[in-house]
Amino acid sequence: MMSDASSQKVRRKHPVLKVAGSFLVALAIAIIVLVFVWQWDWFVPLINRKASAALHRPVSIAHLHVSPGLRTSVTVDDLKISQPEGFEKEKADFASAKSLTVKVDVWRYLTGRGLFIPVIRMDTPRGEIISLMNGRNNYTFGDTSKDNQSASSSSTTTLPDLGEIDIQNADIHLVLAQLKTDMHVLVHTTPAQANQKGNVVVDLKGRYAQAPINGHIVGGALLSLTKPAEPYPIDGRIANGPTYVTLKGTVDDPLHFKGTKLALHFAGPDMSLLYGLTGVPVPHTPAYSITGNLGYSENAIRFQKFEGRMGSSDIGGDINVNPHLKPPFVEAALHSRSVDLADLGGFIGAKTGEAKKTAPPSKSVLPDQKINVPKLNAVNAHVTYHGDHIRNKDLPLDNIDTEFDVKDGAIDLKHLTFATGSGKISAAATLEPTKNEQFRTKFRLDISRLPLSQIMKATDTFKGEGTIGGHVTLTSTGNSVASLVANGDGGTTLVLDRGGDVTALLPDLLGLKLGSAVLSALGIPNRSRLECLVADMPLDSGILKTKSLLLQTETTRTTGTGTVNFHNDTLDYAVTTRSIHPQILSLPGAVHIFGPLSGPNILPGAELVGRVAASVGLGFLFPPAALIPTIQLGVGEGSACERAVREANTNPAAGIAPGGTTGGGASSVPHPSKAASSGKPAKRLTPAQVKKAWAQKTNPK
Structure with a gap:
């Protein structure tokens, strides 16, 4: 039998057990009831508050669904992320989706095997990405400096292993106001099929x-983005206005863009239109x-x-762009086997491509396309x-070679060289930007031993x-x-050392397409052998003046005086031709060339008109007497050419004496930043030395 003490002890424990049992029953009932009445939506207000604070804009979800387990699934319905402060007037939300589902392999993560997300599913996601002209946008979250720091450190962060991604x-x-862009990016994924993964289509x-813009881009399955061992395929075609781009191939590591095997094709009417894309x-x-x-790389x-x-x-050629620098750095090594200089006209401001079609007619004879300073920067x-x-067809040069730098909006043309038979044409320049989007410019062009035959090839008339x-x-x-020419100072000094055919030379040298009518009016016979040419013409505030313009053939000597005004592209010139030897049937005198450079007027001077009138008048009275006004006794071979050459070497308008550029000596092009602006004149020669040297050149044995 149980003692009284023992029985009392049992009786004391019984109420405790009874209370504990009641608690467990109540807890079980509560759990069962909670299972039936539990709603994950109770967490919706908390999630909305936390997300809104994190994204600095209102965030809301309508429903939350959670399926706990070794692979936990979380789904939110009617996700809406409103516009941030300053963009409240936008009708559409910053982002939204009918539903967003994410599955996480909890067991794998707890066992230390990393984070695995087997499923990400988005149904009808929408986005409204806006950037204003002043640079403000709705897609910058919080402190941008912190974002930049986190972005730089994120490059070393290991991304989770992804499974199916369904969009x-x-x-x-x-x-995007600054890019003048208003476009929709439509994205969906295709399901995987037998032995073939799905694709993402944009x-x-x-x-x-x-x-x-119209584009269609097909990429591999999105889950392949995190698997460098699997080459990621890309096949895209984009048409942006008249510009057409295709990209096809594979990338071994798409997230870091390594191991690329991509063929890129560009086509269009004008490469300048690539600026928006590149x-x-x-x-x-x-x-x-x-x-x-x-x-x-x-x-x-x-x-x-x-x-x-x-x-x-x-x-x-090859083009390398370093996008990490600000501004980006571009290194290009380009080549052509055969080039038409007209195709390169855009590099000096001439209108080509679409610009030539859309630009209004230019009133200037020189290229007037403005240098785009923002693009250079x-x-x-x-x-x-x-x-x-x-x-x-006009100047059949042999080849072209150039090198230039662009840095902080400044252009440094180290050299632009054309080979011309035994000679060359070389240019160097610097262009420094100013505050009002102009350029302070220094330019130098050297012409060295340029064969006249090269200039005259196109005419098929050269002899000599x-x-x-x-x-x-x-x-x-x-x-x-x-x-630049209209505002410029400088000059041109050119000398010819031996003969050639003048038929088309003069108009080309002056940059004027005056035609054979001018040459006939000047009294220069066709196919005359050119013995001497000196053009020494200073440029003063955009007005090209004449210190010396002398053109001498075996029968005539032509001199010129006047100006060319590049402010309004007009000229006012008088050119006079005299016979070297006594001649009959010659009507010498000044010919005036004036008016717009694109189509000047040509009128005979008073002397020429008087001689023609006298000849006609005498012809009525006594026909043989009509020859008297046409008789020219000649100016003699004299030393006009010698003086012109001497003056051009002593005080050249270009600031640099011709020196040996017309003969055996080579001409180099000192860079404008390294050369003196005025240059050094050649050593002065005595008249006898000049005459002797010139006689040897013009009368070779």
């Missing part, structure tokens, strides 16, 4: 860089079609071994270019030999070739 009916609307519609400014060009290999995006056509020229660049063979040498200098401020 349906995504529509991202981009409105379509572009709207306007980009003020031009219509951010790299290119001058106006004729129609082009180019294909090359797109690659990527840690420091540069590379467009390598590209080949194609630009106008009637071929073009190829968009990149720094080092460019080299070599053309093996030049095709040009001759070489030209000299210099052109310019110091100015402007923003186009036309404005």
Whole structure:
């Protein structure tokens, strides 16, 4: 039998057990009831508050669904992220989605095998991305400096392992004022099929860089983005206005863009239109079609071994862009096997490509296309270019070689060289930007041993030999070739040392297309052998004056006086031709050339008119007497050419004496930043020395 003490002890424990049992029953009942009445939506207000604080804009979800387990699934319905402060007037939300589902492998994470997200599913996501003209946007979250720091450190962060990514009916609307863009990016994924993974499909519609854009891009499954061992395929086609771009190939590591095997093709009417797509400014060009290999390294995006056509020229080379620098740095090594200089006109401001079609007619005879300062500031660049063979009907040069830098909006033309038979034409220049988008410019052109036969090839009329040498200098401020010349100081000094055919030479040298009518009016016979040419013409505030203009053939001597005004592109010139030897049937005298450079007027001077009138009058009275006014006794061979050459060497308008540029000596082009602005005159020769040297040149044995 149980003792009384024992029985009392049992009786004391019984109420405790009874209370504990009641608690457990109540807890079980509460759990069962909670299971039936539990709603994850109770957490919705908390989630809305936390998300709104984190994103600095109102965030709301309508419902929250959670399926706990080893693979926990979380779904939110009717996700809405409103516009931030300053963009409240926008009708659409910053972002929204009918539903967003994420599954997480909890067990794998707890066992230390990393984060695995087997499913991400988005149904009808929408986005409204806006950037205003003043630079403000709705997609910057919080402190941008912190964002930049986190972005730089995120490059070393390991991304989670992804499984299926399902996006349906995504529509991202981009409105970017500075890029003049209003376009929709439509995205959806295709399901995986037997032995074939799904794809992500992106379509572009709207306007980009003020031009219509249509694009269709197909990529591999999104989960492949995190698997470098699996090459990620890309096949895209984009039409931006008249510009057409295709990209096809694979990328081994898409997130870091490594191991690229991509063929990139550009085609369009004008390379300058690529600026909106690439951010790299290119001058106006004729129609082009180019294909090359797109690659990527840690420091540069590379467009390598590209080949194609630009106008009637071929073009190829390599372009490397370092996008990490501000501004980006572009290094281009370009070449052509055969080039037409007209295709390169955009690099000096001439209108080519679309610019030539859309630009109003120019009133200037010189290129007046303005240099775009903001575009120049968009990149720094080092460019080299070599053309093996030049095709040009007016000046059949041999080849072209150039190198220039663009840094902080300044242009440094190290050299631009044309080979011309035994001679060359070389230019160097610096253009420093000013506050009002002008350029302080120093320019120098050297002409060394330029064979006259090279100039005259296009006319098929040349007989004889001759070489030209000299210099052109310019110091100015402007923003186009036309404005630089109109505002400039400097000069031109050219000398010809041996003969040639003058039929088409004079108009070419003056830059005027006056035709054979002018030559006939000057009294210069066709196919005359040119013995001497001196052009020494200073440029003073945009007005080209004449210190000396002498052209002497075997039968005539022509001199010129007057000015060419580049402010209004007009000229006022008088050219006089005299016979060297006594001649009959010659009507000498001044010919006035005046008016616009594009179409000047040509009138005979008073002496020529008087001689013609006298000849006609005497012809009525006594026909043989009509020959009297046409008899010219001649000026004699004299020393006019000697004096002109001596003066050109002693005090040249260009500031640099011709020196040996017309003979055996080579002419180099000191860089404008290293050369004196005025140059040093050649050593003064005595008249006898000049006469002797010139006689040897003009009368070779």
